[in-house]
Amino acid sequence: MTKTKDGLFVVFTGAPGCGKGTQARILKERTGICHLSTGEMLREFAKQNTPLGQELKAALERGEFATDEMIIEMVEQRIDAEDCRHGFILDGFPRTLPQAEILEHMMKEKGIKLNCVLEIQVPDEIIMERILGRYSCMKCGAGYHDKFQKPKVYGVCDVCGGTEFARRQDDNRTTVQNRLINYRLLTYPTIPYFERHGLLKTVDGTGTIDAVSGKINEILNIKL
Numbered sequence: 096m097t098k099t100k101d102g103l104f105v106v107f108t109g110a111p112g113c114g115k116g117t118q119a120r121i122l123k124e125r126t127g128i129c130h131l132s133t134g135e136m137l138r139e140f141a142k143q144n145t146p147l148g149q150e151l152k153a154a155l156e157r158g159e160f161a162t163d164e165m166i167i168e169m170v171e172q173r174i175d176a177e178d179c180r181h182g183f184i185l186d187g188f189p190r191t192l193p194q195a196e197i198l199e200h201m202m203k204e205k206g207i208k209l210n211c212v213l214e215i216q217v218p219d220e221i222i223m224e225r226i227l228g229r230y231s232c233m234k235c236g237a238g239y240h241d242k243f244q245k246p247k248v249y250g251v252c253d254v255c256g257g258t259e260f261a262r263r264q265d266d267n268r269t270t271v272q273n274r275l276i277n278y279r280l281l282t283y284p285t286i287p288y289f290e291r292h293g294l295l296k297t298v299d300g301t302g303t304i305d306a307v308s309g310k311i312n313e314i315l316n317i318k319l
């Protein structure tokens with residue numbers, strides 16, 4: 096596949112609950128580029144009634160990572176697809192140093208230049224409150240929060256009118272604590288790595304969704 100040179104190829108990184116998914120969805124709406132969430136891909140995979148699907152489901156519920164091999168294969172297949180031709184936002188990948196190294200290698204091989212790795216910074220005490228309150232519409236996936244983003248009409252999705260909502264299985268206090276430990280231990284080392292490679296940009300993720308999105312547009316030079 097030939098990639099365009101003027102595409103937008105970015106990575107959104109940061110602790111669980113920092114707003115990667117929310118901001119990636121907004122950027123996708125504005126630019127039309129592909130949003131690739133490895134967490135979403137894994138949750139879909141974990142729905143399968145196969146031994147591997149069930150094993151993965153249990154691992155996700157404990158807040159454990161999937162293997163680098165599995166993730167890398169999934170991502171490589173996805174970024175080769177036609178809809179990623181003009182760019183992608185990688186959300187939740189790379190999450191370990193080996194994944195970061197392989198991503199750089201893959202990009203080089205495919206002749207794609209990564210524009211930047213954007214770290215969304217949010218302190219731990221805010222993260223817990225954000226994650227424990229979030230839920231989404233089961234029909235269209237629109238995201239809500241008990242405190243920060245309620246639907247306009249109680250129990251009805253603003254986007255599609257759906258009335259059924261769900262919380263993620265891994266959005267409970269114990270699992271979030273494990274996810275934060277894994278973030279510090281396994282994902283955080285990718286930050287200095289990307290800084291050394293001249294790719295790192297950081298954004299303060301503590302403001303409102305619109306405020307953070309505005310700052311991201313500035314960093315990525317997106318004109319509205």
Ligand code: AMP
Nearest residue numbers: 133134135158159160161166187188190
């Ligand atoms: P997320 O939706 O990004 O919060 O991801 C949900 C869960 O999927 C994480 O807590 C991990 O267990 C797993 N996961 C997502 N992306 C990766 C990755 N790149 N490598 C390993 N595990 C991942």
